[in-house]
Amino acid sequence: MKWKRPRARLPSAGMAVAALLITFHIGLDPVLDGLRGKTFDLYQNLAPEPSTTDDIVLITIDDAALAREGRWPWPRTRIAELIACIGAAHPSAFGIDILFPDAGDALGDAALASAIETVRPVLAMSTSEVSGAPLPEQKAGWSVVGNGNAGTIPHLPGLLASRPDFASQAGGLGLVRSVPDPDGVTRSIPMIWATGTESELEFWPSMALELARIHMGEPDYTLRLGPQGYDALRLGNRTISLSSGGAVWLADSASPIARVGALDLLAGTAAQALAGKIAILSVTATGFDSFHTTPLVATRPGAEIHALLTGQILSGRFPVEPANAKLYERLAFALLALTMIAAVSLMAERRLALLAAFVLLAGTPFAVGLAAYAWRGELYDGLQPSIGLAALAAALTYLLYRLAERRRQRISGQFALYLSPKVVEALVRSDTDVTRTAERRLVTVMFMDLRGFTASSETLPPDQVVGTVNRFLTIASEEIFRTDGTIDKFMGDAVMAFWNAPLDQPDHASRAMRSVTAIVDRLREENIARKSAGLAQILVGAGLESGPCSVGNFGSDIRYNFTVIGQAANLAARLESATKGTGHTVLAGPGFARQVPELVAPAGQFTLAGFAQSVEAFTLRH
Numbered sequence: 001m002k003w004k005r006p007r008a009r010l011p012s013a014g015m016a017v018a019a020l021l022i023t024f025h026i027g028l029d030p031v032l033d034g035l036r037g038k039t040f041d042l043y044q045n046l047a048p049e050p051s052t053t054d055d056i057v058l059i060t061i062d063d064a065a066l067a068r069e070g071r072w073p074w075p076r077t078r079i080a081e082l083i084a085c086i087g088a089a090h091p092s093a094f095g096i097d098i099l100f101p102d103a104g105d106a107l108g109d110a111a112l113a114s115a116i117e118t119v120r121p122v123l124a125m126s127t128s129e130v131s132g133a134p135l136p137e138q139k140a141g142w143s144v145v146g147n148g149n150a151g152t153i154p155h156l157p158g159l160l161a162s163r164p165d166f167a168s169q170a171g172g173l174g175l176v177r178s179v180p181d182p183d184g185v186t187r188s189i190p191m192i193w194a195t196g197t198e199s200e201l202e203f204w205p206s207m208a209l210e211l212a213r214i215h216m217g218e219p220d221y222t223l224r225l226g227p228q229g230y231d232a233l234r235l236g237n238r239t240i241s242l243s244s245g246g247a248v249w250l251a252d253s254a255s256p257i258a259r260v261g262a263l264d265l266l267a268g269t270a271a272q273a274l275a276g277k278i279a280i281l282s283v284t285a286t287g288f289d290s291f292h293t294t295p296l297v298a299t300r301p302g303a304e305i306h307a308l309l310t311g312q313i314l315s316g317r318f319p320v321e322p323a324n325a326k327l328y329e330r331l332a333f334a335l336l337a338l339t340m341i342a343a344v345s346l347m348a349e350r351r352l353a354l355l356a357a358f359v360l361l362a363g364t365p366f367a368v369g370l371a372a373y374a375w376r377g378e379l380y381d382g383l384q385p386s387i388g389l390a391a392l393a394a395a396l397t398y399l400l401y402r403l404a405e406r407r408r409q410r411i412s413g414q415f416a417l418y419l420s421p422k423v424v425e426a427l428v429r430s431d432t433d434v435t436r437t438a439e440r441r442l443v444t445v446m447f448m449d450l451r452g453f454t455a456s457s458e459t460l461p462p463d464q465v466v467g468t469v470n471r472f473l474t475i476a477s478e479e480i481f482r483t484d485g486t487i488d489k490f491m492g493d494a495v496m497a498f499w500n501a502p503l504d505q506p507d508h509a510s511r512a513m514r515s516v517t518a519i520v521d522r523l524r525e526e527n528i529a530r531k532s533a534g535l536a537q538i539l540v541g542a543g544l545e546s547g548p549c550s551v552g553n554f555g556s557d558i559r560y561n562f563t564v565i566g567q568a569a570n571l572a573a574r575l576e577s578a579t580k581g582t583g584h585t586v587l588a589g590p591g592f593a594r595q596v597p598e599l600v601a602p603a604g605q606f607t608l609a610g611f612a613q614s615v616e617a618f619t620l621r622h
Contacts, residue, residue: 010348010399014341017395021337021388022330029326032384037187039369039383040319041295044252047374048296051255052311057274058303059086059281061262066285068263076100076108080115085265086281087119089274093214095122095207097176097282097303100162113165120171121281122210123162127177127193131157135195135202136167140213141220142203148225150201154245155194159204172214174207178292178305186292189309192223192230192246208309209235211278215314238313241320249319249379250305251312252296257304280306321379329365333385336361337392344396358397362389438552438565441501444512444544444592445569446485447576448476448519449494451539460536469493472538475526479518483511488563496573498564501551509546509595513620516542516586543575545589574608575617587617 025032066072073079086094100123103109116123125136135158159175161167175193180186193204203223205213213221213235222234229244240248262281264270282303291299294308312318322328343357369382450472460468473490480487480497484505488496497515500508520540527537549566568591575587584603593600600618607614 010344010396010403011341013399014337014344014392014396017392018334018337018341021391022334025330025333025384025388034182035384036381037181037183037185039381040187040249040373040379041185042383043370043373043379044295046370049251049253049317051253052251052315052317053253053255053257053307054311055092055276055314056278056280056307056311057091057258057260058284058307059260059262059265059274059279060284060303061282063285065262072283072285072288076104076112080108080111082262082266082281083112083115083119083121085268085271086121086274086279087115089265089271089279091274091277091279093122093211093278094119095124095172095174095211095278095280095306097124097207097280097306099124099126099160100166101160103163109163109165113169116166117169120169122172122174122207122214123167123170124176124207125162125173125204126160126175127156128158128160133158134164135159136161136164136173138202138204139170139172139210140205140218143220143222144203144225145222146225146231147227148229148231149227150198152227152229152244153194153198153201153225154229155196155198155201157195159193159195172205172210174205174210176207176302176306178302180292184293186250186294186305188243188247188249189305190245190247191233191240191242191309194246206306206309207280208306208313209233211280211306211310212313215278215310235313238316240313240318243321248309248312249321250294250308251317251319251377252294253308253311254296257307278307278310317377319373319377319379325380329381329385332365332368333388336364336385336389340389340392340396344400348400358390358393362386362393365389438550438554440548441551442508442546443498443500443549443551443564443568444508444546444595445496445498445549445564445572446480446512446516446542446544447494447496447573448516448540448542449576451541451580453493453536453538464535468536468538471526472523472540475522476519479515479522482518483515485511485515486562489561494576496569498549498551498569501564502562509592510599512544512546512592513596513599516544517620520585540585541576541579542586543572543577543579543588544586544592545569545572545575546591546595547571547589570610571608571615574610574615575606578606578608578617584619586620588620589618590616593618 061072069078083096100112161173167173175190178186178189189206189208191206191209193206194201195204196202205221216236218236224231224234226244230242230246232242233240242248258273260270260273280303282301284301284303291301292305294300294305340358340361343354343361347354347357363386365385366382369380372378372380450469453468469492472493473495476495477487483499484503485497485499486501488498499505499511505511523538523540530537545568547566547568549564549568551564553562554565568589571589575589579585579587587603587606588600599621601621603617603619605614606617
């Protein structure tokens, strides 16, 4: 059973999470569409549009005007005077955001019709659910091109316009309807409306479009239809891309729009403010105008919407959501998700670098989306891919933690009895690939056994046998762990240990020597206390050798052990046996002597079982 590193499992798990996120995004597309608008609101807050309404003035019939002139509606003779004052100021275009659908008194209607005929403003229209009512005559010509299907064009049953004697004298007719998003925010404005039937469609402009046309001196429009509906509108030298429903995104601005009070115009004190400007007359008194919430302004009167949209047309600044925006967003998420998964695989142990990569990759879609909006006016929702990548990063972090924790538990479970806690922790942090496959390593092996204890144990009480062996093995384990050695196994009253595996220890021979010396020194002190207590002495013999061995987990599929196999291990075991009757507590082999020549002294040639030739052994210098 091979232990895989955590990062070896992450790619497949990460790709599964990424695929699941994309599936959810596609399946929840209608629900998530509401978040797109909020992302575009955020773009406008972070990269606000420059003012495009410097040449536009709002003429307001406000609370002060009603307080002086009387409640609304005013007599049409007074409205006619106001229109005449505005016309005398010579604005470049003039729109009246007020409907006059009903008849008034004859004198007032005649005065108003005369003023409209003289000034020729753009009169407002609105939508109507009543079909069959006669429509006013168009003020601009329409050329329709493209391969559009009339069945894809939404059309209105009818329109609500001012009285025919007013509408016929107007310079333009424009609709003033806007449709907010489900969350109540007005983000896009219909530029074109259609009436009639599929076989006989008639197109009508918004008030902003009519104001721009008159300001530019253009007589007509060119409308291009596409397979999904509206495609684009041409006005003079400006091309305006349209949504399939004929709308454009509102480029909101928090910059104030110039205002002139109706009372000031009637008094003749503000006419110079309108010269050469686009003027829009509306009733802004409390309770007479509906307010709209736009991305940057919580309560905006309808006339300001017309002003903003007119300014957009003249500046040519129209944010556009490309047709395949969602496809590009999902492709961007997929590519960045793969990059994030690769980063985890390559930097699983470099936590700070991985965190920086997560932040950079997760923030990229939003940063690119914001840049595309600020520089090109293109609307891509970078926030949803960024949120998806943040979710993927969180999932990968959790998976990395779980896999690392599982690895910690498995390594601790196997090596806690053989290694010191410090080495176990270092082994976990190192991400060393501990497998059932052995590797060839240069190691130092030690065998240590109690001397004469097997025979004496026959006469000792069982508790003294256990106590003596456990005390020896405790001291040996402590000193082996103190030098970060690995305890291979306990064999009755003997212990086998090695150094330089599983972690690299370039000074493995000197570590082994320090460990053996410390064990012998501690047993010497232990024996003083044991002698006073009348207990048997603990005498040991040890063998040391350094050399290449196979290191790894050896055993069956049911039970296995991390051990070393090789000639160095065999020689260390034979040298430990050779200490019996020689007067040497520790004998080391030639491989060990080559590692630390200054720490050993020759002990002579020894004939050992399993070795055809005699072996030169060494003792340790104190």
